[in-house]
Amino acid sequence: xxxxxxxxxxxxxxxxxxxxxxxxxxxxxxxxxxxxxxxxxxxxxxxxxxxxxxxxxxxxxxxxxxxxxxxxxxxxxxxxxxxxxxxxxxxxxxxxxxxxxxxxxxxxxxxxxxxxxxxxxxxxxxxxxxxxxxxxxxxxxxxxxxxxxxxxxxxxxxxxxxxxxx
Amino acid sequence: xxxxxxxxxxxxxxxxxxxxxxxxxxxxxxxxxxxxxxxxxxxxxxxxxxxxxxxxxxxxxxxxxxxxxxxxxxxxxxxxxxxxxxxxxxxxxxxxxxx
Numbered sequence: 001x002x003x004x005x006x007x008x009x010x011x012x013x014x015x016x017x018x019x020x021x022x023x024x025x026x027x028x029x030x031x032x033x034x035x036x037x038x039x040x041x042x043x044x045x046x047x048x049x050x051x052x053x054x055x056x057x058x059x060x061x062x063x064x065x066x067x068x069x070x071x072x073x074x075x076x077x078x079x080x081x082x083x084x085x086x087x088x089x090x091x092x093x094x095x096x097x098x099x100x101x102x103x104x105x106x107x108x109x110x111x112x113x114x115x116x117x118x119x120x121x122x123x124x125x126x127x128x129x130x131x132x133x134x135x136x137x138x139x140x141x142x143x144x145x146x147x148x149x150x151x152x153x154x155x156x157x158x159x160x161x162x163x164x165x166x
Numbered sequence: 167x168x169x170x171x172x173x174x175x176x177x178x179x180x181x182x183x184x185x186x187x188x189x190x191x192x193x194x195x196x197x198x199x200x201x202x203x204x205x206x207x208x209x210x211x212x213x214x215x216x217x218x219x220x221x222x223x224x225x226x227x228x229x230x231x232x233x234x235x236x237x238x239x240x241x242x243x244x245x246x247x248x249x250x251x252x253x254x255x256x257x258x259x260x261x262x263x264x265x
Contacts, residue, residue, distance in 0.1 A: 060202050060256030061211035125207040144211040145255055147218050 024139070027052075027132045028119040034108040035097040040084060042132075048080045049158045050132040053146075054088045054117060057099045061145040062127040066103050072151065073107050079159040080134065086112040088126070133158050193223065194240045199260040200252055203229040211255045219243060219251050234259075 027050075031041040042050065053069060055062035066085075073083045085105065087096050090113055100109045120130050123143055131140040131154055140154045203209055209227040212234060216225035221242025227234045236248055249259035 059205075060208070062256070064254060064256030125210050126205075127211075144214045147215065149218060 024137050027130070027136055027138050030116060030119075032110045032116075034110050035093055035100065036108075038108065040108045040110055042084075042136075045082045045084075046136060047134050048082045049134060049155065051081070051083045051155070052120065052130040052132065053083060053085045054112065054120070054126060054128040054130075055085055056087055056089065056126055057091060057095060059126045065127060065145050066105065068146070068148075070104060070106055076159055081155075081159055083107040085109040086116065088112040088117045089114070131155060131158070134162060192239045192241045193237060195235065195237045196245050196248065198234045198236065198245070198249060198252060199262075200227070200232055200234055201258040201260050203227075203232055203257055205229065208257075212252055212257060215251050215255050216248065219248070222248070 027042060029042050031039060034040050051069075055066070057063070069083055069085075073081060085100070085107060087109065090111055093111055096109060096111065121128055121141055123141075125143045127145060129142040129146055130138060131142065133139040139158060142150055142154065200212060203212065209229045213225050213227040216222050216227070216234060216236055221239040222236060223239060224237040225234055234252065238248065252259040
């Protein structure tokens, strides 16, 4: 009985710490303004492969992966890739805007809140990238810096499947 | 017949022992100081990037100690490459004196 309790507790902790969303769950919808004042609705990107990248200006791995995200957004936009950056924890808008400009970020950046973050994942690791497929379902949650191998194995196949115009 | 079996077993054991010794000879462990890991979850990107590097057998990264202990096959990678991988995660692999 005690063993059963331990197993149950372990399973519970594993699931709660890994993520709030399970894979293949419908991604939570949101409508927010980005740092430039434009409205960003997740529903606007229906049919695209969306990467929601939680990051912070003070987080070294987040800063390190951003030039790659910018490059991938440019390279795979026509294949249907849309990246959305969400700062977490909440940050100063001007600082975020300046930072994004300095890196020539070519995708929307939103100031996140704890409420928004926990709808996607309870994992506090940064960066954290939610991969949403063309059907609006969470396909993967990438914890930590996005490695080229992960992009090739988890994201490219989604982009190749039913690519826009193809 | 019996002698043949004994020779075969002894031979196999020797080959296996040689393989283990050779593999051990290629495995090195290095501790690299890493600057900038100020949050508890910071180490996960360093650890993830190191473990994905060819030749790395294990990587234990501690934010508290500010270091990465890496076990690697020196036929496949080297310390300079491991430092590059750490620097690629946005942190700084601190060079030891004399390097």
